[in-house]
Amino acid sequence: MTEQEDIRKRKVPCLYIGEHPIRLSPMGRPYFDARGRLLKKLDLVAGDTLMLPEVEVAGMTYWHDPSGVAESELIGVGKAVKAEHADIGEQEVLQALGYEFHDGRPDFLQLDASQIVALSDEEATAPDAPVPPVPPAPSSSSSSSKKAAAAPAAEEVS
Amino acid sequence: MVVVPIRGDNAYVGLAKQTSGQGIAAAPNVFPRWLDGSSLEFNTSNSDVWEGDGSRRLSQVIKTRQSVKIKLVFNPRPVELGFVARAAMGQNSDTLVAPADQGGTLNAGVTGGTSTSIVVASGYVGGASLVAPATGSIQLAVGSAAGGTSGYEVATFTLPATGTGPWTLNVAAGYNSGKIKNTYASASPVNGVSTINTSLTSAATKGATTIVVGNQLGITGTPVVMIDPGLSTEEIVTINAGSVTGTGPWTYTLNGGATLQFAHSIGALVESPVGHTLTDQYDGDYYTTEVCIGGLSGGAGPTLRVRDCKVNSLKRSSKAGELLTYEVELEGIATTSTGAPATVTLENHNPFFFTSGVWTLNGSATGDALQIDSFDVTQKNNLDTSIQTEAITLAAIIFGNVQVDVALNIVMQNANLINLTYFGSTAGAADAQAIGSGSLAVTFTQVDGFHSVQYTLTTLHYTKTGVPQPKKDGKAFRIPISASSVSNQGANTFVLQEIISNGQTALY
Numbered sequence: 001m002t003e004q005e006d007i008r009k010r011k012v013p014c015l016y017i018g019e020h021p022i023r024l025s026p027m028g029r030p031y032f033d034a035r036g037r038l039l040k041k042l043d044l045v046a047g048d049t050l051m052l053p054e055v056e057v058a059g060m061t062y063w064h065d066p067s068g069v070a071e072s073e074l075i076g077v078g079k080a081v082k083a084e085h086a087d088i089g090e091q092e093v094l095q096a097l098g099y100e101f102h103d104g105r106p107d108f109l110q111l112d113a114s115q116i117v118a119l120s121d122e123e124a125t126a127p128d129a130p131v132p133p134v135p136p137a138p139s140s141s142s143s144s145s146k147k148a149a150a151a152p153a154a155e156e157v158s
Numbered sequence: 159m160v161v162v163p164i165r166g167d168n169a170y171v172g173l174a175k176q177t178s179g180q181g182i183a184a185a186p187n188v189f190p191r192w193l194d195g196s197s198l199e200f201n202t203s204n205s206d207v208w209e210g211d212g213s214r215r216l217s218q219v220i221k222t223r224q225s226v227k228i229k230l231v232f233n234p235r236p237v238e239l240g241f242v243a244r245a246a247m248g249q250n251s252d253t254l255v256a257p258a259d260q261g262g263t264l265n266a267g268v269t270g271g272t273s274t275s276i277v278v279a280s281g282y283v284g285g286a287s288l289v290a291p292a293t294g295s296i297q298l299a300v301g302s303a304a305g306g307t308s309g310y311e312v313a314t315f316t317l318p319a320t321g322t323g324p325w326t327l328n329v330a331a332g333y334n335s336g337k338i339k340n341t342y343a344s345a346s347p348v349n350g351v352s353t354i355n356t357s358l359t360s361a362a363t364k365g366a367t368t369i370v371v372g373n374q375l376g377i378t379g380t381p382v383v384m385i386d387p388g389l390s391t392e393e394i395v396t397i398n399a400g401s402v403t404g405t406g407p408w409t410y411t412l413n414g415g416a417t418l419q420f421a422h423s424i425g426a427l428v429e430s431p432v433g434h435t436l437t438d439q440y441d442g443d444y445y446t447t448e449v450c451i452g453g454l455s456g457g458a459g460p461t462l463r464v465r466d467c468k469v470n471s472l473k474r475s476s477k478a479g480e481l482l483t484y485e486v487e488l489e490g491i492a493t494t495s496t497g498a499p500a501t502v503t504l505e506n507h508n509p510f511f512f513t514s515g516v517w518t519l520n521g522s523a524t525g526d527a528l529q530i531d532s533f534d535v536t537q538k539n540n541l542d543t544s545i546q547t548e549a550i551t552l553a554a555i556i557f558g559n560v561q562v563d564v565a566l567n568i569v570m571q572n573a574n575l576i577n578l579t580y581f582g583s584t585a586g587a588a589d590a591q592a593i594g595s596g597s598l599a600v601t602f603t604q605v606d607g608f609h610s611v612q613y614t615l616t617t618l619h620y621t622k623t624g625v626p627q628p629k630k631d632g633k634a635f636r637i638p639i640s641a642s643s644v645s646n647q648g649a650n651t652f653v654l655q656e657i658i659s660n661g662q663t664a665l666y
Contacts (some may be wrong), residue, residue, distance in 0.1 A: 018388070020661055021390065024504075024506060027168070027454040027502065029500055046388050047389075055185070064494075099185070100183065100492075102182070102463070103174075103185075105174070105175070105184075106174075107187045115264060
């Protein structure tokens with residue numbers, strides 16, 4: 001798996017914070033909750049957890065060569081830039097250099113490890129294990145605060 | 159050679175509003191269930207380069223422009239319907255329908271992350287209803303302008319309020335750890351989000367025929383309410399206001415001998431629908447559209463994320479016995495192939511049936527209004543897609559003129575509409591210059607009585623009414639009618655209004 005594929009497929013625990021019930025598409029099965037347990041039902045309501053690709057909840061950054069010569073790159077999760085552009089803070093300048101920023105989904109919130117009640121192996125394999133409550137997530141209105149740490153080779157945009 | 163075909167239904171269309179503005183794509187979070195006719199098409203312009211090299215051969219072709227057109231056909235659910243309507247109507251087109259008996263202002267400013275209560279000025283209409291014996295909780299939009307336009311939060315407060323005006327309301331512990339999220343100045347508006355705005359003060363069991371609530375705001379007649387909106391125990395019931403017992407809390411019997419389908423805990427919210435009024439605006443926001451063609455279930459097809467899309471047209475249509483259908487056409491500026499499909503999440507509500515429509519045509523709910531067998535309301539934003547500067551892609555897209563046209567097919571009963579269109583009035587009998595003028599209002603309400611959508615076109619000018627051709631098969635005559643919605647020389651503030659009632663308290 002290449003580094004870019006790894007970034008795309010890396011999943012993180014998330015909390016559904018949408019206002020209305022949703023149903024996960026059967027085409028995307030299997031789904032797992034924040035503690036890694038297989039979801040038996042596809043319906044989600046506010047307060048349910050789900051493992052989501054990190055790029056979906058935190059967003060991602062692409063770099064497209066403005067001259068059209070080099071191949072496009074997925075730079076990292078959230079707003080990220082190459083090391084040589086780390087000092088450039090202005091978004092407009094970065095966009096002119098070829099960066100394309102993608103915000104994450106507004107209806108999910110990424111959970112910190114401390115917010116997840118870890119299950120023992122026995123609990124995780126129990127067919128109908130009770131779901132311990134997930135502590136309330138911090139409120140957030142901006143995608144940047146939903147973002148995980150930037151990829152190792154990338155620098156976060158302030 | 160092994161061939162690995164991919165099923166033609168392995169696809170999705172996802173949408174997201176770009177909250178960070180132009181140039182910043184967004185991961186899709188609205189995934190309408192697509193119908194046949196949906197598509198993505200690259201829209202390129204090319205130029206043949208004929209150079210004199212002594213031959214008669216084309217030298218090369220260069221690409222001069224590239225954008226993307228997306229067409230999505232779907233049967234909208236109540237929440238996604240509002241999302242797409244908002245994209246088509248334009249910026250700040252959504253305003254919350256403020257309940258008549260709830261509204262006022264903050265008596266003092268509040269600090270986000272710190273304030274655990276708000277003080278509502280004595281002018282708060284309905285404030286006296288919030289003091290004891292009122293209990294339970296209430297949801298209020300804090301910081302919204304009248305009717306709700308932007309920059310507010312819907313917070314939950316515990317009752318009773320204290321004071322005699324101004325009133326103090328404490329933030330519920332379950333809302334943002336008991337604190338207001340954002341900072342609002344004194345005199346910022348405070349509004350209710352739904353006419354009935356209360357909660358259960360006693361747990362309700364599955365099969366129960368009554369509910370006990372903490373206040374009586376807006377409960378009259380036989381209103382439809384949602385209990386536990388957004389939760390797995392969400393259900394919609396009709397209560398009978400005349401059955402009330404108690405002096406606080408109050409017990410209401412479900413109408414018609416109905417029973418609860420789920421058990422509900424103390425504190426479960428009980429609300430009537432939240433109304434969203436949308437009208438056509440000056441320009442639209444940018445949206446991201448993601449189309450996956452054959453990429454689900456491990457397929458190798460592309461996932462194309464198109465940023466900076468605006469709605470070029472939205473056709474709302476249906477016909478006898480069918481579902482309400484939306485056909486939305488978007489045009490986007492730039493595309494990224496993301497290489498991985500999104501997590502597709504589908505709205506868990508029902509679509510609308512044509513049979514649930516209640517029509518008012520030219521001010522009358524009878525006559526031709528009862529004989530419509532199909533309709534469409536087509537809104538064209540006439541996007542300006544000519545703004546190209548230094549890139550192969552567009553630099554921007556803006557809304558052009560808005561044009562809303564109506565087509566109706568009516569089972570002919572009389573000559574009224576023919577007369578109106580060509581003879582100036584329904585009783586006219588000779589050629590007239592006066593354009594036939596009328597109006598249209600139609601409301602589709604779901605069986606649950608909670609979710610609805612209403613289209614209002616205040617002034618229609620009839621442009622064509624087809625005179626049906628006689629046929630020997632003897633089947634009924636039908637009249638096709640075309641009309642344009644107009645501002646009536648500026649007298650109307652919109653050419654199309656869409657009022658959506660659902661459970662969403664946030665603005666689109």
